[in-house]
Amino acid sequence: MDQDLIKKIPHKTIQRLSQYRRALLLCFEQGKTHIFSHEIANLQHITAVQVRRDLMLIGYSGNLRKGYNIKDLIELIGKIIDSPNGQKVAIFGMGNFGRAISKYFSGRRSKLTIVAGFDVSPDKVGKEIVGIPCYHMDKAREIILQEGIKIGIITVPGDQAVETAKAMVEAGMKGILNYSPTPVEVPENVFLEEYDMVTSLEKVAFYVKEH
Amino acid sequence: MDQDLIKKIPHKTIQRLSQYRRALLLCFEQGKTHIFSHEIANLQHITAVQVRRDLMLIGYSGNLRKGYNIKDLIELIGKIIDSPNGQKVAIFGMGNFGRAISKYFSGRRSKLTIVAGFDVSPDKVGKEIVGIPCYHMDKAREIILQEGIKIGIITVPGDQAVETAKAMVEAGMKGILNYSPTPVEVPENVFLEEYDMVTSLEKVAFYVKEH
DNA sequence: TTTGCCCTGTTAATTAAATAACAAATTATG
DNA sequence: CATAATTTGTTATTTAATTAACAGGGCAAA
Known part of the structure; x- marks a missing residue:
């Protein structure tokens, strides 16, 4: 993902991405493969619109019928907020x-x-x-x-x-x-x-x- | 102070008032009696304008030449954020x-x-x-x-x-x-x-x- | 007395963030 | 095939918060 774009992500979004990831990891461990924006929202104190907006900012596209692919999303969030070597x-x-x-x-x-x-x-x-x-x-x-x-x-x-x-x-x-x-x-x-x-x-x- | 006004104080201002008070208590213990907005600001990561604006919201007036009376200000902040009986x-x-x-x-x-x-x-x-x-x-x-x-x-x-x-x-x-x-x-x-x-x-x- | 400086207090403008609104897409269903 | 039901992705609007701008007061020094 483009570095210039990453720098423009709001502070609050960065923090929410971290929250999303943790919730997604739990879902993933439970065997879930896809999730809707309103499901992510319900796991936190966030609205579904906020979730979709945040994901738009990081350029992730979900499936219209199945929602977001949990594994892919976890990986993408990792690419944005983690350093490759820790x-x-x-x-x-x-x-x-x-x-x-x-x-x-x-x-x-x-x-x-x-x-x-x-x-x-x-x-x-x-x-x-x-x-x-x-x-x-x-x-x-x-x-x-x-x-x-x-x-x-x-x-x-x-x-x-x-x-x-x-x-x-x-x-x-x-x-x-x-x-x-x-x-x-x-x-x-x-x-x-x-x-x-x-x-x-x-x-x-x-x-x-x-x- | 008017209860309706208190309810309109922004969340962030409430938190800053708590910060101001702690800094002011330190100054008070050191024997200082008055303080300027920019002095309060320098003790935190806040601008002088922000301080004055916050104090305006709680209706406290400083002295044009001496700044704010530390003791009075501590008391006023207490009246706003504390409960009388704890x-x-x-x-x-x-x-x-x-x-x-x-x-x-x-x-x-x-x-x-x-x-x-x-x-x-x-x-x-x-x-x-x-x-x-x-x-x-x-x-x-x-x-x-x-x-x-x-x-x-x-x-x-x-x-x-x-x-x-x-x-x-x-x-x-x-x-x-x-x-x-x-x-x-x-x-x-x-x-x-x-x-x-x-x-x-x-x-x-x-x-x-x-x- | 007058000029200049440094304050406060307040309004105006700007920025950041959250919310609302809605077009487009996809599937299910009659 | 057409319609209804969902859900995404994006733009527009609103709200919240911060920052800038500046009028006005008071003291000090010339």
């Missing part, structure tokens, strides 16, 4: 949060592999946590360069987030997912996604209050 | 993820208090985890009604999310934050927010791949 990921902060993420990914066949964890606590450094080797934060630069890790997840406490992000950028990382409550700065060429659980919970609380 | 929150699934959230909230003076955790694992039920009593999932309905809990966070594995959400709704919960990878269904009068770490990571990976 990508390595590192986690910064192996507390409960870091371990939760590691655990979630371990054993999952995926193009994304968590290959290293970093922490400062002596009872974690040097050990394997959920099958992932845990190194001291001081070793981060070395390991990142050595392994060619380009993606990192920040799960350190808020007061360490800024320095952690700085170190990550300096070691050449190109994508950062920041789960700490503190916003971090990155250069323009580094993709940053921040998610703060507290503000999200406060939002929920607000709308509960308002009925 | 709100209780329960966590469903006390694995690493559930514990991470509990730990994060414990000790934080806030109008949101996590008062109960639910799990099925015998080595968690009956114990206190980070100061939060952990009950068996079967007790959920009872505890929720007894304590009047209206907000719940789902951190159970994906295959249990749907039934968990169902139980939460049946027990009268009005707000659900679903961190499991499986979308759940709720009635219209229940506010639902879903966040999936895997799709977010895949999005980051996608944009890293595309430089």
Whole structure:
């Protein structure tokens, strides 16, 4: 598929494609071969129109009577969002949060592999946590360069987030997912996604209050 | 402040108000009394215009020369997003993820208090985890009604999310934050927010791949 | 006093995203 | 064969959110 077209796919569509794929994988495992847009929609909180629009953007055509070929669609989504040889990921902060993420990914066949964890606590450094080797934060630069890790997840406490992000950028990382409550700065060429659980919970609380 | 006006505040603004407040609390602790919109903006990934627009929506007026009064602004944001008597929150699934959230909230003076955790694992039920009593999932309905809990966070594995959400709704919960990878269904009068770490990571990976 | 600067507050314009609308295609059915 | 029922693919419309533009106020310095 044309690279220029891929770049024009909206952020939200990219994220939905990832969701579609997971739902499709489940269907595929159940032996289903084809699926309609409204079936995909029903598996998520999405409308059938939205699904068809997203699939139009990636240039996939379904069968008018049978719907979409699940196997083909999974493959196409993979071609768009995955890297051919996979990508390595590192986690910064192996507390409960870091371990939760590691655990979630371990054993999952995926193009994304968590290959290293970093922490400062002596009872974690040097050990394997959920099958992932845990190194001291001081070793981060070395390991990142050595392994060619380009993606990192920040799960350190808020007061360490800024320095952690700085170190990550300096070691050449190109994508950062920041789960700490503190916003971090990155250069323009580094993709940053921040998610703060507290503000999200406060939002929920607000709308509960308002009925 | 007028209730009708509050309801018209965009979702994104609500979330930003929560962010502003946290940043403002830090400034306040440092002894600062006033702050300019561009200063607030610099603490987050937000523009000064956005800040002023958000504050306009909540009807707060700053001083032309000194900027915004930090104390007053913190109070006003509190009036909008907090409930006067606070709100209780329960966590469903006390694995690493559930514990991470509990730990994060414990000790934080806030109008949101996590008062109960639910799990099925015998080595968690009956114990206190980070100061939060952990009950068996079967007790959920009872505890929720007894304590009047209206907000719940789902951190159970994906295959249990749907039934968990169902139980939460049946027990009268009005707000659900679903961190499991499986979308759940709720009635219209229940506010639902879903966040999936895997799709977010895949999005980051996608944009890293595309430089 | 007057000029210039740097704020706020608000309206206008732009962009991004979701929704609606509908033509075209295909199969089943009478 | 014609009609009805579905479903896809695409364009048009609407809505939501962000960004730009700018009027107006107040202080400082000349």
